[in-house]
Amino acid sequence: MKTETTLERGPNDPGLANPSRRSILIGSAGAMAAVSLLGFSRLSAAEEPKSLPDYAVWKERSALIIHSTNTMETQRGAIGNGVITASDRLFVRNNLPAPPASVTDNPDAWEVRVEGVKNPRTLTVGELKSMGVTTVASVLQCSGNGRAFFPHGASGTQWSVGAAGCVMWTGVPLRDVVDALGGAVDGVRYITGTGGESLPDGVDPKSIMVERSIPTRALDSALLAWAMNDEPLPHTHGGPLRLVVPGYYGVNNVKYVKQIALTENQTDAKIQASGYRVRDVGMKGSPDQPSMWEMNVKSWVTSPLESGRKGRNMIYGVAFGGTVALDKVEVSTDGGKNWKPARFLGPDLGPFAWRPFVMAVDFGPGEHRIVSKATDVEGNSQPEGRIDNERGYGHNGWSDHGVTVTVG
Incomplete structure (x- = not known):
């Protein structure tokens, strides 16, 4: 029996082995410039707006700390003592600008491609709803929740405790989808989800896209969710469809998911290859370092x-x-x-x-x-x-x- 959680490397993958443990740092100057142009500017305390941006205008402003236009933290005192976090108090963390809000006008028409199965195909949300359904309560937490306490001044949003909430997710178990499509092909070790965010022109997609790979051990708990807290999944939180991986850090819960692939190897997208990797202070990220997969206690x-x-x-x-x-x-x-x-x-x-x-x-x-x-x-x-x-x-x-x- 262990008495203290540590970050240790597993025998078969570079994930955080508990076996349960662990978002995008956009590394290149070109990519960062492109994102800056799309509204990802850091805000000082004096600049923090009294009103919310349009995509999150429905949120309860008094319950949130606005770190930037795309990072909003739930105030510690607003977390309350309930099991489920109210949707309008749930923190917001976006790695890229969302697709147009109109994608949620007809959510059942959203399409997701499923690869790495014996009968690959593209499915609409409407079709997914006929394949199975479950509801799971799961904590959604940013990998950097608690970053503000690090004395070396780790770069990124200075979250305290409010980059987390507990949410009721409703959708189809990913295992049901895989089984309905003939099961996984041989040799797969990862579930790779690709987000449908809008990418700027002139930038290598792999340097900026949200595409994450997690071990196939998550297959029995993962779901493709179309509802949150008994309401249609809002655009702000990845609607109309989001990959939800209970127990895993938020970056793995891919918003606006447009492709699920069962793969032999992890994606080479920067957010996976070097982003969200646990390494010593001063070191650069690389694929051989532990990845932010399962959360710790x-x-x-x-x-x-x-x-x-x-x-x-x-x-x-x-x-x-x-x-x-x-x-x-x-x-x-x-x-x-x-x-x-x-x-x-x-x-x-x-x-x-x-x-x-x-x-x-x-x-x-x-x-x-x-x-x-x-x-x-x-x-x-x-x-x-x-x-x-x-x-x-x-x-x-x-x-x-x-x-x-x-x-x-």
Whole structure:
């Protein structure tokens, strides 16, 4: 039984082996310039707009921190203590400009090509709906959630804890689609999803496109989703169709998915070959480094955040195990010196969903450092510290994620 999650390389692939663990950095100057022209500008605190961009205008502005025009974080205090994250509070992270919003006008007409099966073909969403259906609760989390805590100043959006939410996804199990098309061809090891974002002219598509490969071990849990939280999948979050891989980091949940291919090798697209790779600070990305695939066990406190009252208080938070169910959550009010068990709150929606938790505590006057530590059913527990890496990925250390509460 392991007591601390570490980043280690698996024997058969360069993914993060737990066997469960781990978005695009656009590396070339030309690609970055092209993206900048399409509206991907970083915003300073003074520049943060009071209103939302058109593609996300339906979101609850007061619940979000706008880091850029395409990166919006849920405020820690807006996460709440429910199992499901409200769609209008869910964080937004886009690697590329979305296709026209009109693609959701007739969602059943959207087409996805399926390759690497014995009978490859193009299917519409309408056809997919006749092949099977399931609903799965799953945490959606950006690979860089927690990046703001890295002391070396990892580049990218400075997410704290709000680049995550728990969502109900409805769609067809990918396994059902593969089986209906005669099964996989021999020798496949990866599921490769290609997004349907609009690509700028004059740029090598492989340098900028969203195309991700994940191990075929995810085939039994992956789905092609057309609904989110019991409503049609919104354009903002990948509608009309998104590849959803429960327990995997958000970049693998390809939006506007236009092709699914079962492949022998990983794609050579930059987002896969060198992007979303875990490496030492100062190193460049390469295919032999661990990839951000399965998520690790994690938790954080959502309330109280700054101040409490003398006497009885309720500490709330959320916890999840990635692809593994949770066993327990412990909470400390003295920075990790002493721990007490918390109680799970609300229904258990399965191993991929998060579990809100609560613990009652009596506070005296002064400062109280509140931290939480989750452990999954396999014995993986959050470490105290972070595993420093160039891009600030996969941070689940309990110390950084705590809050200091003052009681007068």
